[in-house]
Amino acid sequence: MSGPEFPMSCPLPTGDGETVQMAHGGGGRAMARLLDTVIRPAFDDAELDRRHDGAVVEVGGPAAFTTDSYVVRPLFFPGGDIGTLAVYGTVNDLAMCGARPLYLSVGLILEEGLPLDTLRRAVASMRDAARAAGVRLVTGDTKVVDRGKADGLFVNTAGIGRVVAPAPVGPAAVRSGDAVILSGDIGRHGMAVMAARENLGFETVIESDCAPVAAPVLTLLEAGVAVHCLRDLTRGGLASAAVEIAETAGLALAFDEAAVPVRDDVAAACELLGLDPLHVANEGRFLAIVDPADVDRAVAILRDHPVSAGAVAIGEVRDGPAGRVTCRGPLGVDRVVDMLSGEQLPRIC
Amino acid sequence: MSGPEFPMSCPLPTGDGETVQMAHGGGGRAMARLLDTVIRPAFDDAELDRRHDGAVVEVGGPAAFTTDSYVVRPLFFPGGDIGTLAVYGTVNDLAMCGARPLYLSVGLILEEGLPLDTLRRAVASMRDAARAAGVRLVTGDTKVVDRGKADGLFVNTAGIGRVVAPAPVGPAAVRSGDAVILSGDIGRHGMAVMAARENLGFETVIESDCAPVAAPVLTLLEAGVAVHCLRDLTRGGLASAAVEIAETAGLALAFDEAAVPVRDDVAAACELLGLDPLHVANEGRFLAIVDPADVDRAVAILRDHPVSAGAVAIGEVRDGPAGRVTCRGPLGVDRVVDMLSGEQLPRIC
Numbered sequence: 247m248s249g250p251e252f253p254m255s256c257p258l259p260t261g262d263g264e265t266v267q268m269a270h271g272g273g274g275r276a277m278a279r280l281l282d283t284v285i286r287p288a289f290d291d292a293e294l295d296r297r298h299d300g301a302v303v304e305v306g307g308p309a310a311f312t313t314d315s316y317v318v319r320p321l322f323f324p325g326g327d328i329g330t331l332a333v334y335g336t337v338n339d340l341a342m343c344g345a346r347p348l349y350l351s352v353g354l355i356l357e358e359g360l361p362l363d364t365l366r367r368a369v370a371s372m373r374d375a376a377r378a379a380g381v382r383l384v385t386g387d388t389k390v391v392d393r394g395k396a397d398g399l400f401v402n403t404a405g406i407g408r409v410v411a412p413a414p415v416g417p418a419a420v421r422s423g424d425a426v427i428l429s430g431d432i433g434r435h436g437m438a439v440m441a442a443r444e445n446l447g448f449e450t451v452i453e454s455d456c457a458p459v460a461a462p463v464l465t466l467l468e469a470g471v472a473v474h475c476l477r478d479l480t481r482g483g484l485a486s487a488a489v490e491i492a493e494t495a496g497l498a499l500a501f502d503e504a505a506v507p508v509r510d511d512v513a514a515a516c517e518l519l520g521l522d523p524l525h526v527a528n529e530g531r532f533l534a535i536v537d538p539a540d541v542d543r544a545v546a547i548l549r550d551h552p553v554s555a556g557a558v559a560i561g562e563v564r565d566g567p568a569g570r571v572t573c574r575g576p577l578g579v580d581r582v583v584d585m586l587s588g589e590q591l592p593r594i595c
Numbered sequence: 596m597s598g599p600e601f602p603m604s605c606p607l608p609t610g611d612g613e614t615v616q617m618a619h620g621g622g623g624r625a626m627a628r629l630l631d632t633v634i635r636p637a638f639d640d641a642e643l644d645r646r647h648d649g650a651v652v653e654v655g656g657p658a659a660f661t662t663d664s665y666v667v668r669p670l671f672f673p674g675g676d677i678g679t680l681a682v683y684g685t686v687n688d689l690a691m692c693g694a695r696p697l698y699l700s701v702g703l704i705l706e707e708g709l710p711l712d713t714l715r716r717a718v719a720s721m722r723d724a725a726r727a728a729g730v731r732l733v734t735g736d737t738k739v740v741d742r743g744k745a746d747g748l749f750v751n752t753a754g755i756g757r758v759v760a761p762a763p764v765g766p767a768a769v770r771s772g773d774a775v776i777l778s779g780d781i782g783r784h785g786m787a788v789m790a791a792r793e794n795l796g797f798e799t800v801i802e803s804d805c806a807p808v809a810a811p812v813l814t815l816l817e818a819g820v821a822v823h824c825l826r827d828l829t830r831g832g833l834a835s836a837a838v839e840i841a842e843t844a845g846l847a848l849a850f851d852e853a854a855v856p857v858r859d860d861v862a863a864a865c866e867l868l869g870l871d872p873l874h875v876a877n878e879g880r881f882l883a884i885v886d887p888a889d890v891d892r893a894v895a896i897l898r899d900h901p902v903s904a905g906a907v908a909i910g911e912v913r914d915g916p917a918g919r920v921t922c923r924g925p926l927g928v929d930r931v932v933d934m935l936s937g938e939q940l941p942r943i944c
Contacts, residue, residue, distance in 0.1 A: 271942075273830025273876070274935030278839065297843045298765040299691040299827065300661030302758055305654055312649030313700035313753055314736045339648040351662035353702075353751045387663045391942060395746040402702045404662055404753030409651055416647040478648065481622025490627070494646045527622070586623030593620075593740060 264362040271356065271390025281388065284362065288369040289352075289376075293384040301384035303349050305408050310345035312336060313404035319593045321368065321398055323442040325434070325453030326529070328401055329371025331595055334458045334529060335480065336405040337379045341460035342476040342532065344411025344467060347379060352386040353402035358393040368399060379458035381405070411467050417494035419474040424563040425541035426499060427534045429459065429548055430556035431507035432484055436526035437515045439594050446518075450511045457530035462551035471544045472537035479531045480595055485524040485571070486585040487533060493569035500572045500580070501561025524573070525586040527594045535563065613711040620705065620739025633711065634737065637718040638701075638725075642733040650733035652698050654757050659694035661685060662753035668942045670717065670747055672791040674783070674802030677750055678720025680878060680944055683807045684829065685754040686728045690809035691825040691881065693760025693816060696728060701735040702751035707742040717748060728807035730754070760816050766843035768823040773912040774890035775848060776883040778808065778897055779905035780856035781833055785875035786864045788943050795867075799860045806879035811900035820893045821886035828880045829944055834873040834920070835934040836882060842918035849921045849929070850910025873922070874935040876943045884912065 269276035286294050293301040316332045326334075333350065340347040352372065356365065376383050413419065438454040440446065459478065466473055475495075477487045484506070492499045508516075508523045516523045530553055536544045541559050548557035571583040618625035635643050642650040665681045675683075682699065689696040701721065705714065725732050762768065787803040789795065808827065815822055824844075826836045833855070841848045857865075857872045865872045879902055885893045890908050897906035920932040 268941045269937050271830075272935055272937070272940065273832075274835050274874070274937070275933065276936065277831075278835075278934060296765055296767060297839060299688040299825075300659045300694075300754075302692060302694075302763070303658050303660050305658055309652050309654055309658070309755070310649045311652050311698055311700060311755060312734050313702045313751070315702040315704050315738045315751060317704060317738045317740050342648040343651060345649075345651075349660060351660060351753045353662045353664040353753075355664050355666060355704075355749055385661050389664045389666045389942075391666050391746060391749075394743065396749075397740060397744040400704055400740075400745075400749070402662070402664060402751035402753075404700045404702075404751075405649075406658070406660060406755065414651070416645055418645065476648075481620075482626075483622075486623050490646060525623070584624065585627060586621055587625065588618050588621070588623070591621065592617045593738075 266356045266358055266360040266362065266390055268358050268390055268392060271388060284366055285369060288373050289383045291382055291384055303384060305406060308409040310340045310343035310407040310409050312339040313402065314339065315400060315402040316595055317400050317593050318439060318595050319397060320442050323454060324438045324451050326456035327368060327371050328399060329368040330375045330456050331529060332401040332403045333372050333375035333379060334456055335595060336403040337381055337458050337460055338478045340405045340407035341463040342478050343409065344415035345407030345409045346464055347381045347405055347407045347460050349384050349406045350376065350381050351404045352383055354388045355396055355400040356390045357396035357398050358390060360398050379460065410464065411473060415473055415476055417475055417491045420491060420495040420497060420535050420563055421474060422497055422563055422565045423538050424474055424535045425538045425559055426501055426561040426563065427536060427544055428506060428558055428560045429532050429554040431509050432479060432528050432531055433508055433512040433516060433523040433526040435529040436591050436594050437512050448511065448515055452511055452515060455528055455530040457553045459530055459532055459553055462548050462554040465547050466534065466544055469547055471540045473534060475535040477533045479528040481527050482586045483525040483527055485583045488571045488583065489585045492571050496568040498564040498566050498570045499561065500564055503573045503575050505558055505560040507556050507558065521590055524583060525590065527591060615705045615707055615709040615711065615739055617707050617739055617741060620737060633715055634718060637722050638732045640731055640733055652733060654755060657758040659689045659692035659756040659758050661688040662751065663688065664749060664751040665944055666749050666942050667788060667944050668746060669791050672803060673787045673800050675805035676717060676720050677748060678717040679724045679805050681750040681752045682721050682724035682728060683805055683878060684944060685752040686730055686807050686809060687827045689754045689756035690812040691827050692758065693764035694756030694758045695813055696730045696754055696756045696809050698733050698755045699725065699730050700753045701732055703737045704745055704749040705739045706745040706747050707739060709747050759813065760822060764822055764825055766824055766840045769840060769844040769846060769884050769912055770823060771846055771912055771914045772887050773823055773884045774887045774908055775850055775910040775912065776885060776893055777855060777907055777909045778881050778903040780858050781828060781877055781880055782857055782861040782865060782872040782875040784878040785940050785943050786861050789940065797860065797864055801860055801864060804877055804879040806902045808879055808881055808902055811897050811903040814896050815893055818896055820889045822883060824884040826882045828877040830876050831935045832874040832876055834932045837920045837932065838934045841920050845917040847913040847915050847919045848910060849913055852922045852924050854907055854909040856905050856907065870939055873932060874939065876940060
């Protein structure tokens with residue numbers, strides 16, 4: 247295994263024993279104190295310090311706009327936590343729109359009794375993640391609900407980016423014959439969270455792949471690669487993303503299972519839990535669907551970035567049947583791949 | 596009382612008995628069906644129908660950006676519900692930035708077991724409110740948490756608007772001598788929610804003032820009124836807003852209690868519950884702090900709009916002491932007004 251040591255449990259032992267109270271959400275003095283002592287100093291942005299109802303920002307062109315709420319359990323897990331997820335998840339959605347991520351909003355829903363140290367740790371993670379991703383946390387909101395009416399901490403982020411793709415990026419732009427590139431190995435985020443939640447004692451600690459992916463995407467676009475669609479492989483995994491693209495585009499998508507990288511420890515954990523790695527969530531992996539003429543160049547560009555060093559072409563887009571995704575197995579037999587059904591991996595992000 | 600009849604209770608009786616399941620948040624087939632049958636048809640926006648990770652929008656100038664989460668209990672109350680709140684609350688925050696509201700994102704956190712009819716009703720409210728406010732719901736996210744880990748439904752909205760104010764609007768622009776205008780009577784939203792939550796049998800039904808206020812704000816700006824600061828009077832009420840402005844501006848603010856409109860039924864309900872109307876939340880009221888030369892014109896403009904027909908000048912900004920807000924009572928005695936302390940009115944929005 248690699249990476250630093252990290253604490254596994256949540257809630258954390260608190261330094262001062264202070265916890266979130268209902269008054270912290272009341273819009274009065276206690277809330278002002280929480281914002282002044284915990285939130286604004288952590289995020290440290292001039293727009294937040296204006297203490298106004300919103301931020302004023304410059305986009306300078308067409309804007310990408312996206313949002314996600316984060317309800318992951320546990321709040322902290324190997325390779326990340328709810329704070330890193332909340333920043334990278336939304337930043338990555340902006341990148342998937344062919345945009346350079348610029349600004350984030352943060353909405354916190356706190357459960358009464360949450361240790362303030364847990365909150366401090368989560369907002370510190372958000373700040374660090376925002377710096378790593380080159381975005382500013384410019385506006386926010388904090389609500390408190392009574393004990394038993396939330397699960398410690400829920401986070402919503404919304405994001406704005408500047409669209410840099412010269413043509414629309416999305417399922418509607420996908421063409422038959424396009425090449426399908428996967429940015430790296432799959433399944434780590436889902437397995438890291440499951441292992442932490444269920445206290446599964448795998449031999450190695452699987453760390454989430456949680457990471458910002460805008461840098462390689464922007465390099466693809468700057469290099470003039472004809473990027474038709476981008477999709478990060480979060481809830482529902484590679485399979486659900488591929489099916490949704492195929493259904494929306496009205497085309498078929500075929501890929502080679504042997505070409506999809508899955509680490510041995512992830513594959514073993516999936517087998518143990520009866521999960522298909524194609525359905526397991528990732529937080530730093532994406533599909534890039536590009537013009538076939540650009541595939542080698544695109545893979546080479548992605549491999550130049552650490553976050554997508556494992557990029558590989560895995561398949562192609564075909565005329566039809568519309569919405570069908572197939573995967574060629576090791577014996578050369580095609581199987582139909584569908585979206586995740588049921589609830590194998592709840593609250594994974 | 597005025598206004599239509601409305602059901603008071605929540606959760607609602609369901610038509611088909613269907614409820615939210617964990618799989619509705621799993622990123623797979625069940626979630627796709629929920630989005631395709633409940634969410635996208637209700638919001639009916641071309642950007643949502645692209646089924647991509649975000650929306651691409653045009654702002655065409657400096658952008659205002661804001662967010663709020665909504666955890667109001669009960670979900671439905673006289674004069675509004677969590678859906679109307681989630682749209683108007685964020686639209687109003689954009690207006691308070693001197694901006695024309697344009698686009699909203701919606702993040703839903705659903706509790707397992709929530710009747711789908713409750714969700715349908717909330718999203719229908721959001722759609723209607725968005726139409727009334729002239730904004731588009733262009734991107735969203737849905738998460739599900741297990742039974743007992745949320746309280747039915749939490750909603751986050753973030754919003755983008757185009758800044759139309761010619762100069763920065765906010766506490767930093769407030770000057771000594773500025774006039775303080777209140778847009779109408781206060782206390783209705785907080786009392787409406789409290790009455791619905793506690794089943795208080797007041798003689799009249801108090802309806803929330805929940806409404807979009809961008810129209811009068813934009814008219815002020817278009818008319819060239821020197822608007823220095825705008826602030827909607829949500830959590831913490833008029834008192835907390837005034838104190839926060841005074842503290843941030845480093846100035847004092849003085850107003851006349853007799854000039855502040857409070858309906859008789861609201862005043863009676865506040866007295867019964869031991870609440871000061873100055874601390875009670877509103878969802879369609881704001882302060883406009885303007886150059887004193889413009890006060891009469893500003894009040895006249897506001898009165899031309901139904902949502903601010905009760906606008907009145909209530910006081911002025913003074914040199915100091917910094918952060919002090921005072922209120923002159925009926926006997927001519929000034930009292931110091933502070934932010935709400937404690938937790939008188941939890942989960943009011």
